[in-house]
Structure formats: structure tokens, C-alpha cells
Amino acid sequence: MHEMTPPPGAKAPVFYEQEDHAHGDGGTLFGFWLYLMGDCLIFAVLFATYGVLGRNYAAGPSGADLFDLRLVALNTSLLLLSSITYGFAMLEMGQQNVRKTLIWLAVTGLLGATFVSLELYEFAHMFREGATPQRSAFLSSFFALVGTHGLHVTVGIVWLVTLMVQVRRFGLIEDNQRRLMCLSMFWHFLDVVWIGVFTFVYLMGSMR
Amino acid sequence: MSEAHGTFRGYMTGFVLSVILTAIPFWLVMADVLDDTLLTSIVIMAFAAVQIVVHMIYFLHMNTKSEGGWTFLALAFTLTLVVITLAGSIWVMYHLDRNMMPMTPHEALQKP
Numbered sequence: 001m002h003e004m005t006p007p008p009g010a011k012a013p014v015f016y017e018q019e020d021h022a023h024g025d026g027g028t029l030f031g032f033w034l035y036l037m038g039d040c041l042i043f044a045v046l047f048a049t050y051g052v053l054g055r056n057y058a059a060g061p062s063g064a065d066l067f068d069l070r071l072v073a074l075n076t077s078l079l080l081l082s083s084i085t086y087g088f089a090m091l092e093m094g095q096q097n098v099r100k101t102l103i104w105l106a107v108t109g110l111l112g113a114t115f116v117s118l119e120l121y122e123f124a125h126m127f128r129e130g131a132t133p134q135r136s137a138f139l140s141s142f143f144a145l146v147g148t149h150g151l152h153v154t155v156g157i158v159w160l161v162t163l164m165v166q167v168r169r170f171g172l173i174e175d176n177q178r179r180l181m182c183l184s185m186f187w188h189f190l191d192v193v194w195i196g197v198f199t200f201v202y203l204m205g206s207m208r
Numbered sequence: 209m210s211e212a213h214g215t216f217r218g219y220m221t222g223f224v225l226s227v228i229l230t231a232i233p234f235w236l237v238m239a240d241v242l243d244d245t246l247l248t249s250i251v252i253m254a255f256a257a258v259q260i261v262v263h264m265i266y267f268l269h270m271n272t273k274s275e276g277g278w279t280f281l282a283l284a285f286t287l288t289l290v291v292i293t294l295a296g297s298i299w300v301m302y303h304l305d306r307n308m309m310p311m312t313p314h315e316a317l318q319k320p
Contacts, residue, residue: 030275030278033275037283044289044293044294049297051297052297058313069234070238076234077227080227083223083226084220084222087214087222087223090213091214094213181213188263188268195259199255199256200256204249207237207248207249
């Protein structure tokens with residue numbers, strides 16, 4: 001947007017950006033929203049793959065044999081709780097309260113980390129029973145879908161810790177607020193994807 | 209989406225609604241309430257659809273006006289693609305599977 005070349009006869013570069021942007025954040029939030037929509041398509045493809053292959057057990061274990069719905073219910077509530085605690089962090093951010101923002105972010109991160117740990121525990125349990133991705137088409141598509149979601153949550157936690165360090169060092173400056181709002185969208189988006197996962201994969205897979 | 213940090217009331221409303229909308233499907237499946245797999249599937253998918261809308265409104269602060277309507281337009285476009293991807297894949301692959309010659313996994317392994 002900036003014209004860096006000085007016009008003939010002038011010594012200093014002239015900046016031509018005069019008008020205000022339509023949105024104060026320079027479009028970052030909208031751009032991030034578009035990224036999330038792209039991410040949504042990745043998950044749509046993985047859901048479609050699971051929808052096609054999800055009942056091809058190759059004489060191996062089925063979802064009804066493998067899934068422990070109590071564990072899934074616990075995991076779901078953890079992720080749901082982390083969504084509301086992130087919301088509280090955003091409310092404290094609006095109040096410019098650094099300490100409370102950091103506390104709620106930490107709670108969110110811990111809930112997310114517990115979610116990932118429980119998921120890894122579940123995967124390890126399945127692996128011990130021989131339910132590995134190469135066992136059947138069902139398990140390949142299961143691990144691809146649920147694993148991709150788990151990876152997203154893991155990356156979200158890394159991002160969250162990074163932003164906590166940023167907020168601690170520089171306070172709730174405008175840049176950090178924008179970053180926290182992007183992560184907010186990312187985090188809630190993952191919760192939305194999880195709704196699809198627990199309904200489509202776990203609940204429907206558990207029914208015979 | 210962009211301007212709002214949301215309100216305490218909004219977040220709590222969304223949270224309470226999503227707890228209810230999560231608890232009912234889990235209860236339906238775990239306690240095997242309806243005794244009919246197809247009916248249960250349809251009901252829990254309906255609950256999921258409602259819960260996704262609840263999350264969109266109360267947590268992602270989605271509305272038709274933010275960024276001059278462009279967020280909503282992008283969402284509508286994406287949802288169209290999602291529906292085509294999901295419904296199309298399942299439809300095509302189902303018919304492909306039905307119209308293939310019947311074959312046991314063992315026979316499939318013997319094929320050149």
C-alpha cells in the first residue's frame with residue numbers, strides 16, 4: 001500500500017495511504033476467519049473420508065468395541081469448559097486486566113492440555129489392543145480425523161503459551177489484543193469441530 | 209466477530225445451552241433410550257447442528273453484519289462446499305460400493 005519511492009524533486013518518501021481502513025484491525029481478523037473457513041474444508045474432507053470408510057472394519061474392532069463413551073464425555077466437557085474460560089479471558093482483556101486475563105488463559109491452556117493427554121491415553125489404549133491406523137479403513141480414517149483435531153488443539157496450546165508470554169512482557173497492547181482475538185476464534189472453532197467429532201464418530205460409532 | 213469481546217451474559221447463555229445440547233445426545237446413546245439406531249442417529253445429528261449454531265452465535269459472535277457481511281458470506285460459501293463434499297462423497301461412494309461385483313476381502317487380496 002505504501003509508495004516508498006520519493007517523487008522527483010522530493011527528498012523524503014511520500015506516503016499515499018490517506019483514507020481510514022474499513023476495519024480498524026487492518027483486516028487481520030477477517031483474514032483469519034478466511035483461514036478458518038479453509039481449515040473447515042480440511043475437516044470436511046476428513047469427515048467425508050470417515051463417512052465413507054467408517055464402517056469398513058476388515059474383521060477388526062469396531063467403534064462399539066473400542067470407544068469408551070465416559071472418557072469421551074469427560075473430554076467433551078473439558079473442551080467445552082475451556083471455551084467458556086477463554087471467553088472469560090476475553091472479557092478480562094476488554095477490562096484491560098492483565099493479571100486476570102493471564103489466569104483465565106492459563107486455566108484454558110490446562111484444560112486443553114488435559115484434553116490432549118486424555119486423547120493420547122485413549123490412542124495408546126487402542127494401540128495396545130492392536131487397533132492401529134493400518135488395521136482397517138475405519139481405523140485409518142478415525143486416526144486421520146481425530147488426530148488432525150488433536151494436532152490443532154496442540155498447536156493452539158503452543159500459541160496460547162506464546163501469547164501468555166507476550167501479554168506478560170508487553171501487556172494488553174493493541175497487537176496482543178488482536179492476536180488474542182485470532183486465537184479466540186481458533187479455539188472456539190476447534191470446539192465446533194469437536195461437536196462434529198463426538199456426534200459423528202464417537203456417538204454414532206458406539207451404536208450397533 | 210471482530211468488534212465484540214462478547215458479554216458475560218452471552219458466554220454463560222452459550223455455555224448453558226451447549227452443556228444441555230451435549231448432555232442429551234450422550235444420554236440418548238449411553239442409556240440407549242430410544243431403542244432405535246436410525247432414530248437416535250437423526251436426533252443426535254439434529255442436536256449437533258443446533259449446538260454448532262449456538263457456538264457460532266455465542267462464542268464466535270457470528271452475525272450477518274460484521275465486516276460488512278463478508279464473514280457471513282464466506283461462511284455461507286464454505287458451508288455450501290462442506291455440504292457438497294460430505295453429501296457428494298457419501299452418495300457417490302455408496303453407489304460405487306453397491307454396484308461393484310460382490311467380493312470377499314480374501315478374494316480382493318488374490319486379485320492381480
